[in-house]
Every structure is written in C-alpha cells, then in structure tokens.
Amino acid sequence: MPGRLLAPLLWRSSLRFMAHHKWQSWLTFTGIALGVTMVVAVDLANSSARRAFSLSLESVTGNVTHQIIGGPKGIDETIYSRLRRELAIRSSAPMVTGRVEIRDQAFRLIGSDPFSEAQLDRHTLKLHQGELSEVLLDPAAVVLSERGASRLELSLNETFSVQIIGREAEVKLVAIFATDNPAATDGLIFADIAVAQRLLQRTGRLDRIDLILDLHDQQRVSAWLPDELKLVESETRNHSLQQISEAFHINLTAMSLLALLVATLLIYNTMTLSVIQRRHMLGIYRTLGVSRREIFSLILSESLVMAVAASAAGLISGLLLGQMLVQLVTRTINDLYFSLHVTAFLIDPWSLLKGFSLGVVMTLLSTLLPAWEANRTEPIAVQQRSVLEEQWRRRLPLLVIVGIGLLLLGMSLVNSDHDSLLEGYMALTMIVLGFCLIVPSLVVGLIRVTLMIISPMQTQVVRMAIRGISAGISRTGLAVAALTVAVSVTVGVGVMIGSLRHTVIVWLEQSLNGDIYIAPASPNNISSVNSLMHELVEVDGIRRVTSNRVLNVESEFGPVRLMAITPNGVELRMPIKSSLQGATELFSTGQGVLISEPLAYHRQLGTGDTLSLHTRKGPRQFPIVGVFYDYTSTHGMVAMQRDLYRHWWGDDSISGLTVYGNDGIATETLRNSIRTVIGSRQAQFLVISNSEIRQNAMGIFDRTFVITDVMRILAVLVAFIGVLSALIALQLERAREFGILRATGMTPGQVRVMIIVQTLLMGLFAGLLAIPLGLLMADVLIEVINRRAFGWSMQQILPPVVLVQAMSLALISAFLAGLYPAQKAATISPATALREE
C-alpha cells in the first residue's frame, strides 16, 4: 500500500517537538522575522523616499518633455521671452527654484509664471481667479498645499518668515490649494517667478525653462539656443538627479542583506541543532520504515512552516520599522543630496513580496544542509554517538580545505576590478561561509592551547567544561561559528564606520586649510564680494584671502559639481590620490583639471583622459591631470583653475572667500576683525570658522551613519537571538549527561559552574575569531561595497572600542545563553536522568 507524502503523525510529532522546545522555536522564529523585518523596512523606507522624490519631480515637471538649462548664472530671463516671441513656443514656463527653511523645516521654493503654467497643465500654481490676482500683485505672496500649510500650522493670509542661506524674508500665504496627490507637493512652496527671484536674489535670471516640444520644435530650439545653454530631455535629467542618492539606497540595502545573511547562518545553525537533537528520534523513524526522502521532506516542511509564519510576522514589524527608518533616510538625503520631504509612507506590495520571499527562500536554503544531514540518519539500532563525533572529527580537515578555498575565492572577488555590487555581496558571503567552515578546527586548536595554559591550576570541573567543547565539536563548533559571524558583523561595520570617520577627519584637516570662510548671500553680487576681499587683505592679522566659485555644471555624464579655485601663490593643498607629473603646474596654468575620486571611479576616468563639460561656448574637452580625494559628493566634483573657468564660462561670481590668518592669531580675534570690516553688510555675508565647518561636517557625517548604526544594532540583535537559541539548544541537549553527573556526585553548583565556564569559553573563542573575520568583512565593506557604491577609498583603522564591543557582546551573549541551561541542568532529577539512560 503506498503511503502519503508525509504521514500526519510525523507532522504532529514535529509540531510537538517544536512546542516542547518552545524557547528554541521562538528564538528561531524571531531570528527569521527580524531578518525579514530589516529587509522589508529598508526596502519600504527606500521606496518611500524614491517615490516622494519622483512625485516631487513629477509635480514640477508634469508632462514637460524638455528643459533648457543654463550656465553658472542660470539663464537670462530675456531668453524666455525671445523663445516665445521668435520661435512661438507657447508650451513653456520659466522656473526658479531654491532651498528654503520655514520653521526649521526644509522646503523647495518653486517660482514660476502662473499664465505659462496654465499651458503646461501641471500641479504648480493651479489657482482660482481671486487667488491668481493676489499672487501676481502681492510682492511677498506665496502658495502652499493644504498638507504643507497644516504641517506648518499656517492659515490663509498669515505672514511668516522664510530662511534663505542665512537670510530671512517675510512672505504672506495668499492661497492654499488642494491636490489629488498631497505627497507630491508636500515639501514645495510656490510663488510667482518675480517673488521667487527676489527671495533667492536672482533677479533677471532663470534656473531653467520647461517645455513641451515635438520633434520638429526640438530641432528648432536646439538650433536657436546660444552655446552656453543646453536643451535636455526632462526624463533623462530627472533620472540622473535620482541617480545622485542611489548609492546611499544601495548601501542601506547592503546592510539589510548582511543582516539577512547573519540570520540565514543562524537559521542554519538552529536547524542543524534541531536535527542533531532529534537524531535518536529520526533513527527510530528510520527503523520503523520511514524513508530518507520522507525525513528530508519532513525537515524541509517544518522549516517551511516556520519560514512562512516568521516571514509574515517580519512583514508586519518591517512595516512598523520602515515608518521609523523613512525619517532617518529622508534626513540623510536632506543632509547629503537634496531637499526631500516624505510624509506618505508607501506600502509597496513588491517590497513586501520580496521580503517575504527572501525570508522563505533563505530559510529553506539554510535548511537544505541540515535536512540532508537528517536524511542520512541511520536507523536507531546502528547509531552511536561516539561514531558520529568521530565522523565529524574526520571531516574537519576537509572542511578546512573547502573553507580556505571559499575564503580565497571570496578574496579574489574583492580584488577584482569589476564594478559590480553583486560580486561584492558574493565575496562577503563566500568569506563568511569559508571562515565558518574553519571555525571548528580553530576551536579544537584553541582548546588545546587553553588546556596547556591552565594546566597547573585547573580543577576537574573546569577540565570537563573545556573537554566538553572538544568532545561535542559537531555541536559546539556550529554554535561558536554562529556567534563568531554575529560578532564579526559588529567588528566589520564598526571598522568601516570608524575608518570612514577617521578618513573624513583627516581629509577635512587637509582640505580645510583656511581659518575663516565667508559665503556671500548672493554669488552674483560680484562687486560687493570683490570689494570685501580687497578690504580684508588690508586687515592686520590676515595673511591672505582667496576666492572660489562652486556650482553645478553639465557634463557628458549629467550634472557635476565644479569648483573653480585660484591656486596663485598658494600650494595646491588638495589631497591628491594620483596625478600626472607636474600636475600642480599644469593645473595652475589652466592646462588641465582635477577630478574627484568618485567621479574617476564611477566613470572609469583617470589622469591623461579628458572630461567633456558644457561651457558657455558649448561642450569642451578638459584634460584630467589628477584625481583628488573628496567626500562631499558621491556623483563627482571637478576642480578647475579660476582663470580657465572664467574663460569658458565668463563668470566672475564668487561663492566663497577663504581667509588665512597670520600664524598664532586666534580664530575669534580674526572673526571679530572680519566682522568689523563687514560692518553694516552682515546680512550679505555668512562668516564661519574652520572648526565650525568641521563640526558641521562631522555632525552631518554622524547623522548619516545613525541609520547605519540602527541597522548594525538590529543585525546584532538578530545575531544575538540566533546565538542565544543555538547555545541554549546545545546545552539543553546535554541535559541527560548533566543529570548523570549529578547522580554521580556533582553538586548543582558544580554543574552550574561547568556550564557557565563552557559557554563563556565558547564566547571567548567566538570573540577572538570574530576579530579576523570582522576585519575581512570590513575590507569587503570598504574596498568593495562602499567603493562600488560611493567610489570612496578609506584609510582602514581599527578603533579599540570596536574590539571591546565585540568581546563584550560575545561574552555577554554566551553568559546569558548559559544561565537557563545551567539552572535547568543543576536542578534535573538524577533519578530521571539515570532511568532515561
């Protein structure tokens, strides 16, 4: 008679096993659920931020097909009227945009022409007749969406102040509009173009002109445009804007996948222990005629049930955590990339499906090996524990060989030149797995060393505790490997953040060599800045004043940051990564430009290559004479000699002045002298010291890594839960053995000490082994993941606090994991244990 795929009683037995080992089952469940939580939360936070960004773009782009973008000073507004007049392009609108702050909240000011907007038919300034006249007539009129006004607690006709680059201006809310999609306009504030130009101090200039063009008009406009202006497809431009923050999203995803990898290893560990614990029972099944395939299916089905339930729970907690993470993600994007407001938390079904599937697939994958082990279980009559351990011990050299192979393969991927993040993850996985395979042999070696070290003072209990680890290496090796991986995540991520922080501090020290920096409120006010510069040079205590111009320009790869500097008489102190011979001379004489490391890395550019930039006279190739370290922009920066810039862009504007004081002069004295010179022009200039810039930069850095730290804590929590489960399972499995020791005269106290010593020792080994693995992991994170995501190189350092944290985590986890089994074993009835044996 053919049997069913799985006898229902086998199922019932498994469920009762899980119920009986509820600690273990709950911890496994929580491990999977937390892994899924992290993946889902990060994915939802990322997709909400991306969606908010594209909605915000959409609301100001609408069905616009093209944009005219301009040079350093933007576009002369007469171009717009000429475009309408000479080419009769009616579907067009002028735009001026800028970042403002209202009541400490970031908003994007959009200045446009309400009449032109009506022809483009998009969200911007969709007003009723009465409101329209107010917007046009009131020189301080602004418009907000219903949600924006309510968030700022503003009512109609209320006057309030906005902050624009250190200045303050009064505006009046003349209209509040409703929209079908509130999230799209939530972070935007609208004004008539003239009002926006005045607020942003860009009178007579436009940032861009939005157009709806067919192919014929596109050709006409292209031919008509002056050289310094460029016609771009709005979709392409929006895409390149979106790409700017993509590396940040990718890095977050990497962190969440790392947590899932840890969770997977721990699930593997727990499932393996669960199989080992049931070896006897599985042996009885085999004797009764349960086939190997049925045992395999049984273990996989158990894991499937657990995976489905835990992944479903992970989805719910992922939704909750995602809502918190989206705030952190938004803050970082605001700090680093662009003004973004995310109020609508997007529940993307694809993210949920992805998280759920990953949870189930990873759990099943991690169960395959234990299920295969279970499938190889011999019938009970031929089982011998000592034989099993002997088989394991014989397998150790093979595991070491395979482990070293995987490690070498992983490291070769790390050193490969491919620009693939996937390869980075694969390298990370191989290194972690490879190291795990070596751990049991390393543990055996460490035990030998420990026995030698403590041999003069060891008591019998301690000796038994130490030998117990070696005797049950099939189980202890797994538990130590799991704890090692968990702790190494702390080391790896800690070293990565510490190294980047250190690198940025060093870089700031090298790059910020001035004492005081002065930023004019309006870069176009050239005469005012020049006159201040000349006045400052005369001041006692000031050695030198230099000026610079920083702006976005169009390159062959989309927008890049351009920094025009005057190295005259000043040694070029930019931290250089690589350069042509005589690069300083070439740069200073305007014969080439320097590009930032991320630009060089992502676009595969190097010294000797050329970079095409869109100048006032159209696209021009600039030779690259060097690559400099830069951590301000992940999409790229170009440094150019000031005269060269002036020649090609015809722009004399100044973005900032750098003041160098005489040696020994106090910053505060210098600042006071500068303030005295500025006198009544305080509102026109922002004065900031070197240390304040550093402080601000590090503040932003630390805020950026708050989210990484949150992820690290969650990853450690996943690991901690998994390890707790593994160690508890391990010690509970030996309950009978402890009962027999009690029966043979060991006191409850001695049993407790033995178990605690054993788990603490395992914790110590895991802590020690986690350091090399953590350093390898840091290497991958720094050299592959971060480099491929951001293009940054870092100086790797090992912060001592990371080592202390790692060792504490390992020992505390082990200690906590030992408490419950120690208590249980100490109180076991020796009679019961003897009877069962």
Added chain:
Amino acid sequence: MVNDEFILLKNLHRTYQEAGLEHAVLKGITLTIGRGETIALLGRSGSGKSTLLNVISGIDKLDQGRVIVNGVDLTVLPERESTLFRRKNIGFVYQFFNLIPTLTAVENIALVLELNGYSPSVVREKSRAMLTAVGLGQEADRFPDRMSGGEQQRVAIARALVHSPGLVLADELTGTLDAETGELILSLLQQLVSDQGGTLLLVTHSLAVAKTADRILTLEDGLLSEQEGSFAW
C-alpha cells in the same frame, strides 16, 4: 511450527573498523529459519547479536553473504526498497523501548499503520485494538515519559505487531524490566506473534528467556552454533 524457509542467511560476513583495527563480528553465518518459528539468540556482550539482527532487517550492510527474507534478497535491494520492505514486513522491540517521545501511546502505534498507507479509520481502529490487546486500552493518550518501563515496552510490542509483520526482532526486550514484568512481557509478545503466525527472533542474555523459544542459537567468535549448554554470562 516450521513449514518453509522463511529466512535464509548465507555465509554472512561483517567487519568493523575500531581505532584503526579490523574487528570481524560475523565470520560466515549460515542459517535457515522457518515461518512461525521462535528463535532465541544467545551470546556475550559484543559478540555480534545485535549486528546479526540489523543485517537481517536490512538496516546494516554486509561485507559478504546474502539475507533472504520471505523470498526477497535484502542484500541486493536499493535503500528505498529496503526501507519499504522493513516498513511492511518487520517489527522491532528494543531494550530501551525507543518510543517517539512526542507521540502518545496510541499515536506511536498508529504511526506504523499510517506509514503503510492505511486509511484513517483503519488506523484508528487497529491501533486502539492493538493497545487493548497489550492491556493498555485505557492509556491511549498518555505520553511515553508518563509511563512505567513495563508499560512502555507493551506499547513498543503493540507498535511492532500492529501491521502484522512476518518477522519480529526483539533485542533484549526484558533487559530493563524486573523479572516478573519481564516474564509477562515475553509471554505477551510470544502469544501475539504466535497468534499472527509470525516469526520471532529474540536476542537475550537470559537462558530462562531462551528456553521459551523453539530453537536456541549461540553466537560466539563470529560463528553461530545451535546448542544447549551452560552459560557463564
């Protein structure tokens, strides 16, 4: 009594590796057992009695020789076929009972029927009846760890016989029980096997137990002899 060649063992050889040394446990065992026979297998500890049971049931492999049970050569069967043969034709009773701790008494018995593909109603009916036959009809829903050694062994016997296997293998089934309980258990097993017309192969240390069998075999130095004499163990 004996009416055909139900079990045929031909020149069985089995050697184990222990600490790098070869240890020959079976050195050419040849034996015929008839259907319905009760055989007692005596021998010192480590003489290979359990190994002989394991190779007869197909759960241990031979180095050489053939095991034919009811006309089926187990030594040539693939793993899966061997498992299915065992599931259907063989029942085991062990010294340490080996009940599934997560199943109740009646579920332990029912599991074998389920594995053999019986319908749920037949499984329910047969397992209850078998439990009643071993005198534990009222204890159906108790878990093994709540039962005495004698009760657990009766459940184990019920589990071994519920699917009416042609061959029942019992390894030291009275070893952990007191003399009185042991005797009761033994006679219960023999009675039930005899009622089903099955063949019983008993591994034991006890001459008293052995004497209840149709034939007594002794395993010494890897060789089998059929004799009755004084036993020192």
